[in-house]
Amino acid sequence: MGDEENLPNTVAMLGQAYSLLGFKIVDGVVGAGYPQKPKHSAVFAQIRPEGSRVTDLARGANMTPQAMGELVDELVELGYVVRTRDPDDGRAKLVTLTARGQDSVRAGMATIQGIEDQLDALLGPEGRQALRRLLATILTAVPD
Template sequence: MRRSQSKRIDPDVGILAGRVLFSFQRELFTALAAQGHDRLRPRHGAVLAHLDREGSRATDLSALSGQHKQVIGTLVDELAELGYVERRPDPKDRRAKLIVPTERGLDQMAKADALVTEIEQRYAEKVGAEEWAAFKHAFRKITES
């Protein structure tokens, strides 16, 4: 059997993870666009998915997302221009800045949270609640190590 046929029949975990990610992002960002957030792109998720409502440091966003700090800086610039975040001095360290969601950012975060819950519920219905919980547990263990 040729390698390409084998990959179609039994794709490796990288291919499967990519398929899940791209499908999930497409559904999430299409729904967000329909709810008034049409200028966001999946790349913005590296910031928005990890942003605390009270604000986060760029270094923390970088560590949580796995993106370089320079990439996070570029994404924060884009999101600030779009009106989703702003930079504020960190009250715990005057040298540092916090990335803080604006009202528009908070609206997006609330809508995204609800959409993610809906998507995950559909996934759980598709494979069963126990299997879904086991999948998330295994995925978490792999990604946290």
């Protein structure tokens, strides 16, 4: 019990885990040949296969449309996404993944699976499932 008293609070530990895992995912994607920055995951985590509007990406990432637009601009320059006309509204643009962007997402998913495997090794499959249940409880109980 004494060791637990020396640990940061739960919220701080969740934040540290989030940062650590985010950097591990980016390292895996970059290591697979798809250079990007951790902040770009705000786009990759939100974009739908059929494409997404910048405003929807921003809302999902809890950031301003202007900040999301800057991230999208960077990813356009890197060849991961393109802006296309929204077929439902000719005045709007959709952000869609290029083939390179899709490959980057696949590299990210492979990295995430590797992390899941590491969690199984560390916690055991039952421990990882218990962690998932606890996190799901927190995510569904905490209001927006």
